[in-house]
Structures are given as structure tokens and as C-alpha cells.
Amino acid sequence: MPSDLDLARTFREVWAELSGIGRAxxxxxxxxxWSPAEIALRDWFRAQATARGMTLTHDGNGNLFATWFPxxxxxxxxxxxxxxxxxxxxxxxxxxxxxxxxxxxxxxxGAFDGPLGIVxxxxxxxxxxxxxxxxxxxITVAAFAEEEGSRFGLAxxxxxxxTGAIDPQRAAALTDRDGxxxxxxxxxxxxxxxxDLVAGFDAYVELHVEQGRALTAxxxxxxxxxxxxxxxxxxxxxxxxxxTTLMSDRRDPxxxxxxxxxxxxxxxxxxxxxxxxxxxxxxxxxxxxxxxAVRGWLDARAADEEALARLVxxxxxxxxxxxxxxxxxxxxxxxxxxxxxxxDTGLADRLATxxxxxxxxPTGAGHDAGVLSAHLPTAxxxxxxxxxxxxxxxxxxxxxxxxxxxxxxxxxxxxxxxRPLVDHDEGVAGA
Amino acid sequence: MPSDLDLARTFREVWAELSGIGRAxxxxxxxxxWSPAEIALRDWFRAQATARGMTLTHDGNGNLFATWFPxxxxxxxxxxxxxxxxxxxxxxxxxxxxxxxxxxxxxxxGAFDGPLGIVxxxxxxxxxxxxxxxxxxxITVAAFAEEEGSRFGLAxxxxxxxTGAIDPQRAAALTDRDGxxxxxxxxxxxxxxxxDLVAGFDAYVELHVEQGRALTAxxxxxxxxxxxxxxxxxxxxxxxxxxTTLMSDRRDPxxxxxxxxxxxxxxxxxxxxxxxxxxxxxxxxxxxxxxxAVRGWLDARAADEEALARLVxxxxxxxxxxxxxxxxxxxxxxxxxxxxxxxDTGLADRLATxxxxxxxxPTGAGHDAGVLSAHLPTAxxxxxxxxxxxxxxxxxxxxxxxxxxxxxxxxxxxxxxxRPLVDHDEGVAGA
Numbered sequence: 001m002p003s004d005l006d007l008a009r010t011f012r013e014v015w016a017e018l019s020g021i022g023r024a025x026x027x028x029x030x031x032x033x034w035s036p037a038e039i040a041l042r043d044w045f046r047a048q049a050t051a052r053g054m055t056l057t058h059d060g061n062g063n064l065f066a067t068w069f070p071x072x073x074x075x076x077x078x079x080x081x082x083x084x085x086x087x088x089x090x091x092x093x094x095x096x097x098x099x100x101x102x103x104x105x106x107x108x109x110g111a112f113d114g115p116l117g118i119v120x121x122x123x124x125x126x127x128x129x130x131x132x133x134x135x136x137x138x139i140t141v142a143a144f145a146e147e148e149g150s151r152f153g154l155a156x157x158x159x160x161x162x163t164g165a166i167d168p169q170r171a172a173a174l175t176d177r178d179g180x181x182x183x184x185x186x187x188x189x190x191x192x193x194x195x196d197l198v199a200g201f202d203a204y205v206e207l208h209v210e211q212g213r214a215l216t217a218x219x220x221x222x223x224x225x226x227x228x229x230x231x232x233x234x235x236x237x238x239x240x241x242x243x244t245t246l247m248s249d250r251r252d253p254x255x256x257x258x259x260x261x262x263x264x265x266x267x268x269x270x271x272x273x274x275x276x277x278x279x280x281x282x283x284x285x286x287x288x289x290x291x292x293a294v295r296g297w298l299d300a301r302a303a304d305e306e307a308l309a310r311l312v313x314x315x316x317x318x319x320x321x322x323x324x325x326x327x328x329x330x331x332x333x334x335x336x337x338x339x340x341x342x343x344d345t346g347l348a349d350r351l352a353t354x355x356x357x358x359x360x361x362p363t364g365a366g367h368d369a370g371v372l373s374a375h376l377p378t379a380x381x382x383x384x385x386x387x388x389x390x391x392x393x394x395x396x397x398x399x400x401x402x403x404x405x406x407x408x409x410x411x412x413x414x415x416x417x418x419r420p421l422v423d424h425d426e427g428v429a430g431a
Numbered sequence: 432m433p434s435d436l437d438l439a440r441t442f443r444e445v446w447a448e449l450s451g452i453g454r455a456x457x458x459x460x461x462x463x464x465w466s467p468a469e470i471a472l473r474d475w476f477r478a479q480a481t482a483r484g485m486t487l488t489h490d491g492n493g494n495l496f497a498t499w500f501p502x503x504x505x506x507x508x509x510x511x512x513x514x515x516x517x518x519x520x521x522x523x524x525x526x527x528x529x530x531x532x533x534x535x536x537x538x539x540x541g542a543f544d545g546p547l548g549i550v551x552x553x554x555x556x557x558x559x560x561x562x563x564x565x566x567x568x569x570i571t572v573a574a575f576a577e578e579e580g581s582r583f584g585l586a587x588x589x590x591x592x593x594t595g596a597i598d599p600q601r602a603a604a605l606t607d608r609d610g611x612x613x614x615x616x617x618x619x620x621x622x623x624x625x626x627d628l629v630a631g632f633d634a635y636v637e638l639h640v641e642q643g644r645a646l647t648a649x650x651x652x653x654x655x656x657x658x659x660x661x662x663x664x665x666x667x668x669x670x671x672x673x674x675t676t677l678m679s680d681r682r683d684p685x686x687x688x689x690x691x692x693x694x695x696x697x698x699x700x701x702x703x704x705x706x707x708x709x710x711x712x713x714x715x716x717x718x719x720x721x722x723x724a725v726r727g728w729l730d731a732r733a734a735d736e737e738a739l740a741r742l743v744x745x746x747x748x749x750x751x752x753x754x755x756x757x758x759x760x761x762x763x764x765x766x767x768x769x770x771x772x773x774x775d776t777g778l779a780d781r782l783a784t785x786x787x788x789x790x791x792x793p794t795g796a797g798h799d800a801g802v803l804s805a806h807l808p809t810a811x812x813x814x815x816x817x818x819x820x821x822x823x824x825x826x827x828x829x830x831x832x833x834x835x836x837x838x839x840x841x842x843x844x845x846x847x848x849x850r851p852l853v854d855h856d857e858g859v860a861g862a
Binding site: 228238239247265291297363366389 | 537538659692699715720722732819821823
């Protein structure tokens with residue numbers, strides 16, 4: 001068993017293998033799904049699996065799996081069709097416990113969001129082997145595709161396809177900014193739902209960097225993902241000349257937009273919720289023209305669905321009143337809403353206890369774990385983020401906390417691969 | 432002399448020849464300089480000149496001229512080099528009085544801003560001929576290039592080149608969105624300043640649609656163009672995750688931007704000035720990301736330069752205070768400022784009296800007349816705009832008011848081409 005110091009050094013060395021891949025001059029990462037950078041990370045994944053004698057499979061949706069089978073380091077039982085990506089995962093899949101995360105990033109994102117969960121999983125496997133541990137059930141490391149949705153616009157695309165949360169034909173038609181569609185980058189139409197594969201796993205545990213300074217211990221366990229949604233708001237005014245139009249004659253949609261931005265921030269603060277306007281489009285977006293129309297997007301999240309609905313209602317009410325004063329019209333349209341994800345409570349409690357009573361906390365961010373939690377007992381481990389920054393270059397975690405995360409994940413995988421679990425309906429906690 | 436009714440009908444017929452050219456489905460115009468639409472309008476200009484036996488010349492900067500010489504309908508004296516565009520205007524130019532405007536539009540602009548001044552000029556020539564009037568000095572109709580700056584980003588590009596207000600090498604390097612530069616569309620490097628040509632004219636009179644409901648009579652005379660400027664403001668914050676970042680941990684530049692938009696509006700209203708934020712750029716402009724940076728542009732105009740400076744100072748002070756509270760940084764940079772243009776007061780008074788005591792009023796909009804006014808006695812006639820809308824499809828003027836504009840311009844051209852004027856330093860009023 002390596003010391004904490006040795007484990008932190010090992011983490012640092014492995015982490016350094018990835019740190020140059022897809023890095024922009026600002027220190028942020030451009031690791032869009034199937035970009036050269038993300039493909040290099042997939043190649044790294046294959047090399048890691050091969051070096052450990054793990055079996056490489058994929059699900060036909062762009063998600064990769066590396067499995068450590070209980071029988072030893074052999075191939076997947078039941079065979080499977082070989083493809084350029086490795087073996088298509090055979091019917092029934094490897095079973096056992098699934099861990100992992102994703103490689104792709106938001107534009108100019110941080111280093112940790114995604115890759116930390118995959119790197120930690122391989123290092124946890126190493127820790128278990130160093131201990132002479134032999135799993136009774138398979139341990140599989142996953143690299144999910146397009147979790148951020150930065151290329152094709154839909155977050156958790158890989159896990160949604162795998163679980164049937166999106167129709168593969170709809171997914172195949174999604175296009176990136178260059179007009180390429182998912183089928184082009186996959187080399188084939190996505191395979192879609194693999195219920196045999198998903199149901200074969202007993203649990204999914206995703207380790208992830210914490211994203212908002214809510215975690216003050218090195219490691220924590222997730223309780224839930226806040227419900228969240230995106231609302232587009234369209235403000236229609238009257239395009240006009242910036243120089244000549246009397247202030248009293250204006251119907252300026254930028255004013256209503258600006259008021260809505262400030263109102264959303266204020267309402268969220270008063271309610272202990274989160275609201276952000278991070279995207280705007282202006283027509284015609286010219287310096288010397290009062291805009292004809294401004295379109296904004298409100299991202300809102302709250303502790304429960306009723307609180308979220310009340311937040312958005314309050315923002316829309318204030319914005320509509322302001323539009324009346326500005327002579328503009330505003331319309332809110334829900335583009336996507338996701339209900340609360342409450343992770344398996346029994347599993348979360350069990351893991352928190354197993355790890356010595358670490359904190360249990362919710363998060364405002366979506367994850368593949370949120371998608372998979374509808375299908376199998378799912379948990380998340382968080383590693384402390386001292387800056388609280390995420391999706392940006394300043395996202396961080398210390399080597400020591402990352403080592404603590406590896407050790408915690410190893411402990412969890414050991415626990416969950418040691419004994420058969422009861423059927424999924426009753427959950428892991430009953431085992 | 433045609434009746435008012437006949438003149439309005441004639442105007443409507445000629446106007447209809449242009450109304451389909453470069454019109455977008457929203458009713459707005461896409462008549463960017465040297466676009467197929469604007470080239471079609473230049474062809475129309477040549478046809479109008481030819482039909483009236485006027486002499487076509489150009490200045491090598493993209494500006495076209497059609498001259499009615501006092502000697503009759505003959506060619507330009509002194510000859511000139513023939514080019515694809517017609518004759519390069521000979522040294523000294525035609526002299527006499529210059530009128531006209533521009534064909535190019537802002538994106539989705541109105542029909543009247545620009546073309547009204549050119550159409551009215553040709554119809555004014557027709558009116559004078561119908562009266563049997565023979566000018567003692569030349570009357571020249573101009574079509575200036577790229578007045579709006581919508582293609583190469585610099586307003587009044589043609590008149591600036593002609594008068595030497597911009598270096599032709601700098602102008603030649605300006606590129607449009609497709610990467611084409613001015614030399615590409617001109618077919619040669621711009622000729623630059625033509626002092627001989629400019630100094631040869633005794634006066635410039637531009638007829639233009641009024642742009643802000645300030646004119647309640649059919650026709651008015653301009654006193655001045657308000658000083659105006661464009662200030663870019665850069666707000667730097669910290670990019671972060673919209674879902675997970677605590678509201679208290681945010682350094683959101685969109686909040687500072689929004690506050691600045693509202694502050695600019697309020698300060699302008701309180702001061703009887705104009706302020707507009709019509710353009711914004713957000714990095715990364717993603718729905719689920721607190722922006723790292725937001726850049727806005729403030730267009731501000733006021734009755735005098737001190738009032739303008741105080742307005743911008745007040746906005747910057749409030750915005751900077753707010754940035755302190757938001758944890759962001761804001762910086763204002765003047766991108767362009769234009770001092771007040773006060774048109775020749777004697778000429779304005781003389782024309783207002785000549786036209787029966789029409790109103791004299793300032794405008795917030797820039798014009799080629801503003802550029803030329805630094806070099807020769809210059810005046811503007813405005814035609815009433817009932818909607819007050821400009822740079823947008825709802826820009827309007829009635830046929831009757833346009834006919835009144837033609838009649839007023841004819842009266843002015845008759846007056847200014849009848850007798851030689853005194854030298855420019857003393858101004859037309861002394862004549």
C-alpha cells in the first residue's frame with residue numbers, strides 16, 4: 001500500500017501524461033468529443049487498459065469500456081464482434097461495478113471535469129492490485145462520449161444513447177458547427193439503447209471534481225443533482241437609429257434584456273438558487289443601431305422542482321413588467337428542463353460511512369451519473385476544488401486531494417465488487 | 432411647373448424603380464457598398480445621368496458624379512481619363528454646386544436613408560429644366576460610396592477619401608467580412624484626396640430623410656450634427672460553471688454589462704442626450720457558463736462636446752462602481768469620436784428663408800455633408816419622417832413630403848447655381 005505521498009506523486013505523474021493534450025494558450029482545454037485532442041485521450045485510455053490487461057469494449061455509441069474480470073485478466077466472456085474501436089460489448093456485458101467519467105471539455109474548460117474520474121479509476125485498479133485484491137465481480141472503467149454537449153449541443157449524449165434516453169436516429173441527426181453529424185464521427189449510426197449492457201451492471205460510481213467550493217473535506221459523496229433548466233427569452237423591440245431616435249421614442253429590447261439579467265441574479269440570490277444568463281444574441285448587433293430583437297438564455301437551478309418553477313416565474317413576471325415600460329415584448333420558452341436526480345440514498349449513506357463519514361452534498365451540475373441513476377444504483381464521489389471554479393482554466397484540485405479520491409474510489413470498488421448485490425429494485429443498500 | 436399632386440406622382444413612379452433592389456423579406460434593405468444591389472443602383476445612376484445628358488465622372492474613390500454644365504449638356508471641360516466607371520473627374524472638377532447622397536444601407540435598413548437625396552437631386556434637375564432654367568454654374572449630383580460603413584466598417588468612407596480625411600493606404604487595407612479589401616472591389620487602389628475637385632465646388636447641399644421625428648414640417652434645414660462617439664467597454668470576470676458556482680463566489684461580467692446598459696440609458700435620458708448599447712460580444716457565450724468576459728459598445732451623442740464627455744464620464748463612473756461590487760473589472764476605450772459639425776450658419780439661414788421660413792434643427796446622425804463641411808460651405812435639407820424610425824424597415828416619408836423635398840432642393844440649386852459665390856472663407860452667406 002503506497003503512502004499518501006507516493007500516491008500523490010503517482011497521480012501527478014499520470015496526470016502529466018494528459019495535461020498537454022488539447023490545451024489552449026489560456027490554459028483552458030479544447031477537448032471536444034472526437035476532436036484530435038479527445039481522440040488522443042481515447043488512445044491513452046486504450047493504452048492504459050492494455051497495459052493492465054483489461055478487456056476493451058465499446059457500446060456502438062462512442063462509449064469505451066475497460067474491464068477487469070474476476071476470472072483474471074482475460075477477455076470478455078461470450079465473445080463480441082471486433083471493430084476498429086475494440087470489441088463491441090457482448091450481450092449481457094461484463095456485469096459488476098462500473099466507474100469512469102468523460103474526456104470531453106467545454107470550450108476553454110478545466111483539466112479535471114471528466115478526466116479526473118477516468119484517471120482515478122485506473123489508479124484505483126492499480127491500488128487494488130497492489131493490495132493483492134481479486135474482485136469477485138467485474139470492475140469496468142468507462143469513458144463516456146460527449147458529456148458536455150459542446151460539440152453536438154446535447155449534454156450526456158453517450159450515456160443517453162446507452163440508456164435509451166435519446167432516440168439514436170435523433171442523435172444521429174445532430175450536427176456540429178462544421179455540419180458534421182454524429183454518424184460521421186462515429187463511422188456508423190449510433191447503436192442506441194443497450195438495456196442488456198446497462199442492466200448487467202450492479203452499480204455505477206462516478207468520481208468527479210467538485211465544482212463550487214461546497215466541499216471542504218478532500219472527498220465527499222453526492223446526494224442529488226439539483227433540478228435545472230434552460231429558458232430562452234426573446235425580447236422584441238423596434239430597430240432604429242442610435243443617433244437620431246429620441247430616447248422617449250425608443251422601444252429598445254437591450255434594456256429589457258439587461259433588466260432581466262439583473263432580475264434573474266437578484267431572485268436567485270434571494271432564494272438560495274442559481275440563475276445565470278451566459279449567452280445572448282442581438283439583431284442586428286451593430287454599434288449604431290438600437291436592436292430590433294435580443295435573445296437571451298436563462299440557466300436556472302434550485303434545490304427542488306417547485307423552487308425552480310417559482311424562481312423562473314418570478315424572473316419572467318419582473319421581466320414582463322419591465323417590457324411593458326420599455327415598449328417591448330418578452331417571451332420565455334423552456335428549451336430543456338431536467339427534474340431532480342436523487343442518487344440512491346442507501347448507497348450514498350453506505351459509501352459515506354465506508355469512507356469514514358465524509359460529507360454528503362448535492363450538486364448543481366449534470367453528469368452521466370444522473371442519466372444512469374434512472375437505470376441502476378448510482379453514486380458519485382467528489383474531490384475538493386479549492387478555487388470553486390469549473391468549466392474554466394482555474395478549475396483545480398491538489399495532488400493530495402486527488403490521491404485521497406483515488407484511495408476512496410479504490411475502497412468503494414473493492415466493496416462493490418466483493419460480493420454479489422441484490423436485484424436493482426431494492427438497491428445496493430440492501431445487500 | 433407640375434402641381435404638387437403631379438410631382439408626388441412622378442416621385443412615386445421614379446421611387447418604384449428602386450424599391451425592389453436589395454430588399455430583404457422583412458422589407459429592410461441589404462444594399463452594402465459594391466454589393467450586387469448597390470451596383471444595380473449605380474447602374475441606375477448612370478442611366479439617369481445619360482438620360483438627362485449629364486456628364487458622368489468619378490473621383491477614383493468610388494464616388495460617382497453626374498454634372499449639368501452651364502454651357503448646355505456637354506462634356507466636362509478639360510477632358511479626363513476614361514475608365515470603366517466613366518471619366519475620371521478632371522483637375523479642377525466641374526465647380527458650381529454639388530448635391531446628392533449615397534445608395535448604401537445598414538443591414539436591413541430603410542429605403543430612404545441615402546437614395547432619397549440622389550433621386551430628389553435628379554428630379555430637382557428635371558423641375559429646373561421644366562422651368563426653362565439655365566444654370567450659370569454647374570449642378571452636380573453625387574453618389575457617395577460606403578456612407579454607412581456597413582461593409583468596411585468606416586462610415587463616410589467615400590467622402591473621407593475624397594477630402595483626405597482618411598489615408599488611402601489605410602482605406603485600401605480595410606477588409607469586409609469575406610476578407611475582401613476596398614482595392615478588390617474598386618478594381619484599383621483608391622485615388623485618395625482630390626483637393627482640386629473639392630475646392631472647385633462652391634457649396635454642397637445634401638437632402639436626407641429626417642431620422643427622429645424632430646421635424647414636424649415637410650421640409651427643414653440642418654443646423655448641426657451632434658458630436659458623437661463610440662466607446663468599447665470590456666468587462667473581465669471569471670468564467671465558471673453556471674450550475675455549481677455559488678452566487679456569492681461569482682464574478683459575472685454579464686451583470687456589470689447589464690448594469691452599464693441601464694445606466695447609459697438613464698444618464699442619457701436625464702441629460703437630454705442619446706446613449707445606446709446595440710452591440711455585445713460574450714466569451715464563451717454558452718448557456719451553462721458564467722461568462723469570462725463581456726464586451727459592449729456604447730454609442731453616445733449630445734448637443735455639445737462637453738455634455739457628451741460628461742455623459743460618458745457619468746456612465747463609466749457608475750459602471751466602475753458596479754464592477755467593484757460584481758468583482759469584475761471594466762475598461763472604457765474610445766474607438767471613434769467625432770466633434771460637433773456646425774453647418775455654415777449663414778447658408779442655413781439663407782436657405783431656410785428662401786424656403787419660406789422652414790425649421791432649422793440639429794441631427795444626431797453622421798452624414799457625408801458632415802465630412803464635406805470642413806472643406807466647403809455645406810447645408811442639409813431634411814424631409815419629414817412620420818415614424819421617426821431610421822436604419823430599419825419602418826423608416827418612412829410620404830410621397831407628398833418627398834415632392835416638397837424635391838421642390839425645395841430645386842429652389843436651392845437654382846439659387847446656388849445662379850450667381851457666382853464669394854470665396855469659401857467668407858461663406859455663401861456673404862454672396
